[in-house]
Amino acid sequence: MRAFAVALDLLREARSRRWTLALFLGTSLLLLLVAFGLELEVVDGALAASRFLGGRTSSSIRPADVALRPLFEGVAWVVFAGGLVTGVLASADFAPALLAPGRIEQLLALPYRRWELLVGTWLGVLALLGAGGLYGGVGLSLIVLAKTGLFGWAPAAAALLGVTAFAAVYAVMLLAAVAVRSAALSGAAGGGALLAFLVAGHRAELAPLLSAGPGRGLFLALTAPLPRLNGLGEHAARLATGAPAEPSLLAVHLLGTLLFSAAALLLAVAIFDRKDY
Secondary structure: OHHHHHHHHHHHHHHHOOHHHHHHHHHHHHHHHHHHHEEEEEEOOEEEEEEEOOEEEEOOOEEHHHHOHHHHHHHHHHHHHHHHHHHHHHOOOHHHHHOOOOHHHHHHHOOOOHHHHHHHHHHHHHHHHHHHHHHHHHHHHHHHHHHHOOOOOHHHHHHHHHHHHHHHHHHHHHHHHHHOOOHHHHHHHHHHHHHHHHHHHOHHHHHHHOOOOHHHHHHHHHHOOOOOHHHHHHHHHHHHHOOOOOHHHHHHHHHHHHHHHHHHHHHHHHHHHOOOO
């Protein structure tokens, strides 16, 4: 599929613009901070004490696998939420750059269909952020392995779930960029989408706060089709603590996120097809 060729072009462009270098250098600096700042005293499989940047966080002796569950849970949330926010800030200008005057005419002269340009850009951004997230997630797991002898896949799982969640966010950003060619608007649309998806995830708790009537009905109707990104984050946290997974609920959240992404991409393609360049 030629959409993959577009995705590879985006990755090459990110490398030429030193975007990938900045991503991996920033992630490496955070990993070094954790590696040198986190001190774990493990004796015979038990965690005696833990310190981060010199501050004592625990003094009770507990089995290391049990004591580290809050650590992995916190890391999972940081990787998941941090990846979403970083993705919005870092990828805001990819789609506007694709649609820049001169470049879009050149791309349309090549044997690419318009939908392949959009889908390829979407795939390329997800691949780039996914590589960075996995690098950071596996790096954190290796640091904990070196310090405790325990290895957990929670950070890497959180990174993968974060990329899946970002698929819906970037589909909205791509739609905004096609409608109005602006990196600022694309970033604002991503931030607004994150906020809307967060609200949708808590619609059951927020709806009773509204008075019964058309207002509550409108709120429920508008939030019903939105993906529940916080649900994916909760699954990442559950995996981190070793809690049993809920495959059916995870499948519902994943399917809802992917369906919303597909709908936003289809709308973006429909608008793009009607543009005259």
